[in-house]
Amino acid sequence: MLRAGAVALVLILAGHAGHAQTVAERGAYLFRAGGCFSCHTDVAHDGAALAGGRALATPFGTFYAPNITPDRETGIGAWSAADFRRALREGLSPSGAHYYPAFPYPSYTLMSDEDVAALWAYLTTLPAVRHANRPHDLTLPFRVRAAVGLWKFLFFRAGPFQPESGDSDEVSRGAYLVRALAHCGECHTPRNLLGGPDDDRFLAGTRDGPDGRSVPNITPHADTGIGGWSEGDIVQLLNSGLKPNFDNVQGSMAESVRHGLAYLSDDDLIAIARYLKAIPPIDNRIRRGP
Amino acid sequence: MRIAAIGVLSGLALSASTLVTAAMADVDSIKLRRAVMGSIATHMGALGPVAKGEVAMHDEVPWHAGSIARLSAHVVSLFPEGTGEGDTDAKPEIWKDWAKFEEAAANFEKAASALADAGGKKDQAALGAAMGEVGKTCGACHDLFRKPQQ
Numbered sequence: 001m002l003r004a005g006a007v008a009l010v011l012i013l014a015g016h017a018g019h020a021q022t023v024a025e026r027g028a029y030l031f032r033a034g035g036c037f038s039c040h041t042d043v044a045h046d047g048a049a050l051a052g053g054r055a056l057a058t059p060f061g062t063f064y065a066p067n068i069t070p071d072r073e074t075g076i077g078a079w080s081a082a083d084f085r086r087a088l089r090e091g092l093s094p095s096g097a098h099y100y101p102a103f104p105y106p107s108y109t110l111m112s113d114e115d116v117a118a119l120w121a122y123l124t125t126l127p128a129v130r131h132a133n134r135p136h137d138l139t140l141p142f143r144v145r146a147a148v149g150l151w152k153f154l155f156f157r158a159g160p161f162q163p164e165s166g167d168s169d170e171v172s173r174g175a176y177l178v179r180a181l182a183h184c185g186e187c188h189t190p191r192n193l194l195g196g197p198d199d200d201r202f203l204a205g206t207r208d209g210p211d212g213r214s215v216p217n218i219t220p221h222a223d224t225g226i227g228g229w230s231e232g233d234i235v236q237l238l239n240s241g242l243k244p245n246f247d248n249v250q251g252s253m254a255e256s257v258r259h260g261l262a263y264l265s266d267d268d269l270i271a272i273a274r275y276l277k278a279i280p281p282i283d284n285r286i287r288r289g290p
Numbered sequence: 291m292r293i294a295a296i297g298v299l300s301g302l303a304l305s306a307s308t309l310v311t312a313a314m315a316d317v318d319s320i321k322l323r324r325a326v327m328g329s330i331a332t333h334m335g336a337l338g339p340v341a342k343g344e345v346a347m348h349d350e351v352p353w354h355a356g357s358i359a360r361l362s363a364h365v366v367s368l369f370p371e372g373t374g375e376g377d378t379d380a381k382p383e384i385w386k387d388w389a390k391f392e393e394a395a396a397n398f399e400k401a402a403s404a405l406a407d408a409g410g411k412k413d414q415a416a417l418g419a420a421m422g423e424v425g426k427t428c429g430a431c432h433d434l435f436r437k438p439q440q
Contacts, residue, residue: 213438230339230342230344232339232342232343232344233338233342236342240422240425241429242422242425242429244335244338245331245332245334245335245338246334246338246341246421246422246424246425246428247331247334247425247428247429247432248425248428248429248432248433250432250433250436250438251438254433
């Protein structure tokens with residue numbers, strides 16, 4: 001009790017002293033917003049944080065997220081800040097190889113230079129874990145890494161994010177969080193046969209999501225999307241994983257909430273909700289009818 | 291309109307649930323289960339805006355909360371052995387670990403009973419807290435025993 005009081009006092013004093021957030025602290029927040037933890041950690045097998053290994057089953061094969069701890073041999077400890085920036089902005093490894101877009105750089109490319117630098121600053125503070133990467137297990141033709149170059153030519157557009165003119169600061173912030181960091185579209189936007197996102201159906205959901213599961217339509221369409229949800233409903237889902245009927249979300253969205261979105265500030269979650277209410281509603285029924 | 295639909299649904303669920311003890315084809319058990327679960331979800335959805343403070347406390351709240359409590363008592367009976375196949379999200383773990391399933395259902399029943407109390411008092415803060423607790427018990431059971439839905 002006394003101790004809790006002392007801690008609270010220290011926090012208050014720190015607040016009064018105008019404690020400036022360090023770059024790494026900002027990066028820690030962006031790390032949560034970016035959902036890095038849940039793919040790069042094999043939670044199901046008690047894997048070390050960010051040491052890789054989580055399997056992501058897709059229609060194109062199974063991907064195993066790599067080790068992103070600062071281990072020099074098996075992680076990204078030998079990388080420079082420029083290497084990291086190139087990975088996020090261009091989807092290229094330090095040796096110039098194309099990354100598969102299972103690594104959501106088509107979204108992360110939209111991050112601001114400042115945010116990329118802050119995220120890098122944070123990652124360098126983490127403990128290094130020695131854990132070798134597991135190779136992806138892919139179907140042809142996706143096994144041919146050079147094919148990713150063609151994929152990028154067709155579908156990848158490098159960032160950073162540009163706000164839409166006419167959007168309020170709040171909606172722009174929501175757009176940035178949804179499109180760049182939280183990379184919602186990577187699962188919620190349907191893909192064509194080549195795995196390219198169908199931008200005309202942005203966030204309209206798909207029956208062929210990761211791990212063979214369907215992913216709901218989160219556009220504000222009244223019947224098939226979340227048009228009936230209030231801003232409070234969206235915020236509640238993102239910070240607690242509870243749907244408007246207080247049932248919980250499951251699968252990869254539950255992971256995204258638990259390890260990422262639940263850490264975001266109310267202001268940011270409200271910004272996301274306002275943005276999701278502002279995007280075009282798309283009629284695309286994913287759930288089976290009643 | 292919405293209230294009427296809820297009434298029909300839950301009426302259907304309740305009257306049908308009395309038939310569970312009679313031998314029923316699996317397909318009917320599954321339909322019934324879906325109807326009851328759907329009714330619970332609909333009542334929860336009706337309480338949600340009040341629990342979140344988006345809508346003022348109103349006279350239907352005790353009725354919705356009480357309905358959830360009454361329906362919660364039927365959950366275990368909705369899962370007779372041999373109803374894990376077909377158009378259902380029920381996982382086989384239910385029947386492999388029946389004691390754990392019963393425990394999860396009992397937790398829900400207890401939380402739903404507290405929800406009925408809070409709703410009966412028409413106390414917004416208590417309702418919000420009780421809804422959170424019920425939500426946890428829904429999730430705890432669904433995580434273990436329901437195929438993932440998103």
